[in-house]
Amino acid sequence: MEKEQWNQVLDAPFVQGFVRMTKDGFDQGWHERNGGNLSYRMKPEEVECVREHFAAQDWKSIGVSVPALANEYFLMTGSGKYFRNVVLDPEANICIIEVDGSGEACRILWGMKDGGRPTSELPSHLMNLEVKKKIDENYRVVYHAHTPNITALTFVLPLSDEVFTRELWEMVTECSVVFPAGVGVVPLMVPGSMELAVETSKRMQVYDLAIWAHHGIFAAGFDFDSTFGLVHTAEKAAEILVKVLSMAPGKRQTIQPEELRMLANDFSIELPERFLYRKHW
Ligand code: 2HA
Numbered sequence: 001m002e003k004e005q006w007n008q009v010l011d012a013p014f015v016q017g018f019v020r021m022t023k024d025g026f027d028q029g030w031h032e033r034n035g036g037n038l039s040y041r042m043k044p045e046e047v048e049c050v051r052e053h054f055a056a057q058d059w060k061s062i063g064v065s066v067p068a069l070a071n072e073y074f075l076m077t078g079s080g081k082y083f084r085n086v087v088l089d090p091e092a093n094i095c096i097i098e099v100d101g102s103g104e105a106c107r108i109l110w111g112m113k114d115g116g117r118p119t120s121e122l123p124s125h126l127m128n129l130e131v132k133k134k135i136d137e138n139y140r141v142v143y144h145a146h147t148p149n150i151t152a153l154t155f156v157l158p159l160s161d162e163v164f165t166r167e168l169w170e171m172v173t174e175c176s177v178v179f180p181a182g183v184g185v186v187p188l189m190v191p192g193s194m195e196l197a198v199e200t201s202k203r204m205q206v207y208d209l210a211i212w213a214h215h216g217i218f219a220a221g222f223d224f225d226s227t228f229g230l231v232h233t234a235e236k237a238a239e240i241l242v243k244v245l246s247m248a249p250g251k252r253q254t255i256q257p258e259e260l261r262m263l264a265n266d267f268s269i270e271l272p273e274r275f276l277y278r279k280h281w
């Protein structure tokens, strides 16, 4: 393939896809103030297409060690920046960073033109991009959003993977097909902390979705569409459950475990049996 050069970084399709996702997330109501963050592990050919626009700043410690991401490049939202503003002025609100050869430091190469740092959730983003890359090289996107219905459920449901997975699967027939591995739940932790990064990365060994109690959701995927779609689907299911719980003390009828097994069979997916437990209510 002939190497394309973009006159400006903003012309590159991966940057446009990134900006579109920040706008979509804001339009959904998931990014009040500076809430949420997004990162994308760039492909080598994408790096080459924009490299001429790089101006390297000083190396800074990442706070975690991500050797499997050494010498890789990432597009990400800035710390304290508002998703709402990204589409108006991407260069002031997002940045391209490079991870050094040891996986312990990074530097800004483009963006954050008025100053600033990469996302406050940098440890979670890089640690989880590393976990996912080791599972499958195609994972490139990590997204954190303040989804209100998912968060509301963390006040009323037990904080267990089994309960959250099963309840979300029951709310929309597509859910088990969209996230057949289920969802993980991380108890309340300090935003931006190492502890939150580590606990999330344990869930990301198994799932593409982790719910952060009383905070929001964290997702990983191959591209912007599928990662956004994952969060959109889980949040929609949570919204329906919130409505149901607001209308009546319990469900009159629901999707039963046998029906989930039938669905899995028809869609040729496997659903872990630990989520298909018998309920006693
Ligand atoms: O402000 O959402 O979790 C960014 C965040 C931190």
Ligand code: ZN
Pocket (backbone or CB within 6 Å): 035, 036, 144, 145, 146, 191, 215, 216
């Ligand atoms: Zn957050």
